[in-house]
Amino acid sequence: MPPKKNKKPSRNGFWEFVLDCRNKHPNKTNMQEIQEYAARKWTSMSAEEKHPYEERASRARDMHSSARYTTDGVDIEVVERKEQEKANKKQEMKDDITRTLKAANFAMNLDEKIFLIIHVNHLTYYPSEDKYFICELAVAAVSLKSGIEDVFHRIVKPGKLPLGFYGGALNHSKETHQLLEIVQDEPYENNTHEVFTELTYFLKKWTGKENQFIVYADEKTHEMTTRVIGNFCQEFNYSGEIKVYNSQFLFFALRNAVAGRTIWPTETYSITELEKDIYSYTPDISCDFHEMSDISVYCSKSIVTRYCYTLCDHCCADLNIQLVPGFHVPKNSRILTYPSRTNSKAPSVCSTDDYRQAARSRIGSFSSSYDGNFPALGSSKSSASSVVSFSSMRTPKNAGQPNKAATRIEQSFKAMSVGEAKRDYRKLNFPEHGYKKQEK
16 A cells, blocks of 8 residues: 655744754743744844755655655656656667668668577566576577578576476476476576577677677567576676667668668557568477477577568568578578569568558469468468468468458558559559669
């Protein structure tokens, strides 16, 4: 319950002087006599002599000012201040990502820019130490020009779990990654320092920097990843800085940057595309442990790889970059290429562009290349209208069921296309696809 509010006293400088007189004359117990004595003194005092008592009264009023509290007894002003700091920090992150992409675009090397995508699997959260015990970590280095350059993946052995947290960690592990058995028996192994050292070496290798790195984490795991990295830096006395940014905003900003115009007006588009997770059942992209199980979708290595595939699938066409199986998309992908796709005015084939209708008419003839468990490309029941198809893919549990996110996107584009039914998308003035670097 919130603390009881103290009654605000009507304190002023004279009352503080009365209290001071009472303390200086302890032999006088009659309060009325003290007030009469203080009144005579107060009227003869100058403004400078009264000033200390006025300040004391002001501080007393501030201490007893009425405050607002939440149902948990937390001062609302403190909560609002923390929320404002969080919002400011998020805006600074967005500004930094935007500046980075603009600088790379101005230098004409946006296609070679390396982005580091991170994912962490955890066992449990220990609130008394504000610490996550993790069991798996993966970071993918990706560029639009080359696709996935390299993937750093390690199974983490965090040591002994706190007393009373093993049961919750076991349940969480069974439902997701199933990696708890590595810390089940004594002696409890702890390789976190070794993993962190290898991680910093990997980041340095792909950024060329010494002590300042930026990694991108999914919005749902952003806070956890930030705490994990922060605890590692503090625990191992790391002198550098590793910033964790939002991967959804990176995708949103990058999509518009490569197009040269606002293709996605809000972040909702990038969030929806990532939620589709069209590469979730792609084989041979998870670690050896998860590849032999039926929960490979939870593997950290698989997650960062799928994110990179989605990033390349949506952003490479505008820079006239040909998708390469195994780097930009899965190895068993069939790339749908067209003679006009290299044309600078060719429409984008991204599934949530406002030019999807043009892409759909071209892709429809390739629907038969999909497995029978998947709807035809361009169908409203399809998980996505991708530019690739798979020859061997594990059947998702919800195959053939309508995707709510995809349905909402479909409806939104139908609304956007009202009055534009006769629009010829082939004649749209698209920005230049690709560019040549300036010769030195």
